[in-house]
Amino acid sequence: MRVPIVDLYAQYLTIKQEIDRAIAEVIAESAYIGGRHVNAFEQTWASTLGVKRCISCANGTDAIYIALRGLRIKHGDEVITSAHSSISTSETITQAGGRVVFCDTDAETFTIDPDDIQRKITPATVGIIPVHLYGQAANMDAIMAIARRHNLWVIEDCGQAHLARYKGRYVGTFGDAATFSFYPDKNFGAYGDAGCVVTNDDRLAEWITTFARHGGKGDHIMEGINSRMDGLQAAILNAKLPHLPAWTEARRYIASRYDEHLHDIGDIIIPKVAPDRDHVYHLYVVRTENRDALRDYLTQAGVSTDLNYPKALPFYSAYAHLGYVPSDFPLACFNQSRTLSLPIYPEMTKEMILHTVKCIGNFFQESQEPDSIHVKVIQFAERC
Numbered sequence: 001m002r003v004p005i006v007d008l009y010a011q012y013l014t015i016k017q018e019i020d021r022a023i024a025e026v027i028a029e030s031a032y033i034g035g036r037h038v039n040a041f042e043q044t045w046a047s048t049l050g051v052k053r054c055i056s057c058a059n060g061t062d063a064i065y066i067a068l069r070g071l072r073i074k075h076g077d078e079v080i081t082s083a084h085s086s087i088s089t090s091e092t093i094t095q096a097g098g099r100v101v102f103c104d105t106d107a108e109t110f111t112i113d114p115d116d117i118q119r120k121i122t123p124a125t126v127g128i129i130p131v132h133l134y135g136q137a138a139n140m141d142a143i144m145a146i147a148r149r150h151n152l153w154v155i156e157d158c159g160q161a162h163l164a165r166y167k168g169r170y171v172g173t174f175g176d177a178a179t180f181s182f183y184p185d186k187n188f189g190a191y192g193d194a195g196c197v198v199t200n201d202d203r204l205a206e207w208i209t210t211f212a213r214h215g216g217k218g219d220h221i222m223e224g225i226n227s228r229m230d231g232l233q234a235a236i237l238n239a240k241l242p243h244l245p246a247w248t249e250a251r252r253y254i255a256s257r258y259d260e261h262l263h264d265i266g267d268i269i270i271p272k273v274a275p276d277r278d279h280v281y282h283l284y285v286v287r288t289e290n291r292d293a294l295r296d297y298l299t300q301a302g303v304s305t306d307l308n309y310p311k312a313l314p315f316y317s318a319y320a321h322l323g324y325v326p327s328d329f330p331l332a333c334f335n336q337s338r339t340l341s342l343p344i345y346p347e348m349t350k351e352m353i354l355h356t357v358k359c360i361g362n363f364f365q366e367s368q369e370p371d372s373i374h375v376k377v378i379q380f381a382e383r384c
């Protein structure tokens with residue numbers, strides 16, 4: 001049996017008529033740029049989340065850049081973000097003129113550690129970008145309290161967390177602005193690149209709209225950029241949105257099956273969910289001391305896996321000049337060689353889930369004396 005990491009075609013087949021109709025409408029209307037599909041998407045996504053404004057754009061990376069520019073980041077301003085994320089989160093800070101300040105993650109949820117945020121604040125700090133990583137909300141109460149205390153803005157990076165909640169409230173509704181990616185394999189994915197910024201601040205929304213559309217129509221009141229969501233992508237997202245709650249439930253179901261079967265297999269540590277958070281499982285990420293061997297074994301058995309991410313951000317070559325060492329980000333660093341993303345997507349069958357679990361069980365049975373992450377975690381905690 002083959003278990004892909006994601007199967008976008010399988011999803012398409014479940015909603016083929018709706019998608020085909022949406023695409024045909026865009027073509028019939030030549031509504032490729034702007035137009036009713038894009039407008040409808042912006043309105044519907046904003047009202048789904050319960051925010052005032054949604055400004056669509058070309059992708060989730062642009063969304064962060066645009067939000068940063070909208071919050072008027074200046075050269076040398078420091079922005080605090082997580083050491084464990086997609087490079088989109090940090091590269092945009094630099095591109096917008098800021099200085100990236102990385103924080104370590106908390107031990108359980110892979111999200112930014114509020115205590116480390118507190119330690120990293122300097123007079124040059126202007127904002128925080130928490131990432132709701134893998135589909136689980138960051139600790140928003142603690143983050144917003146720090147932001148208020150130090151007069152900082154917050155941009156939530158919701159690239160992996162469509163419909164995730166923190167204390168019952170959707171992520172994307174806490175900060176000054178929030179950004180989404182609709183990259184095809186996301187929980188809510190387009191058929192190409194797409195993204196958006198959401199905010200309750202009308203003035204910010206107006207500035208962002210102008211900036212992302214070449215600085216205005218007719219009169220260009222500023223030099224902007226061109227970052228638009230295609231009509232085709234908007235129409236596809238409009239067709240998909242009614243299905244998102246059911247797809248999210250399907251992801252939760254798969255995660256619960258994995259939890260049930262994997263919690264006592266080998267040295268696997270299953271993902272932890274903080275009690276006040278509704279995880280949407282964009283990714284189901286386990287930790288094991290035997291990550292690379294397990295990954296090879298699963299590949300041989302037809303089960304695809306992924307590394308999200310191969311390194312913690314501060315340890316990529318792009319940041320080598322900053323000269324970080326593992327003890328600067330002990331948890332992110334500890335996790336980078338131990339995390340493994342298992343297949344999870346709504347169309348996964350029960351047989352596929354069981355096959356994946358069985359293969360993992362077989363791996364640990366066949367390994368003579370696999371290293372145990374539990375021992376390592378205890379040793380690591382003692383050292384900290």
Ligand SMILES: Cc1ncc(COP(=O)(O)O)c(C=O)c1O
Pocket residue numbers: 059060061062085086088089131157158159160180181182183193194195
């Ligand atoms: C957390 C996070 N932020 C931002 C992005 C960037 O999104 P995009 O690929 O649409 O530019 C991604 C995409 O992988 C992401 O996972």
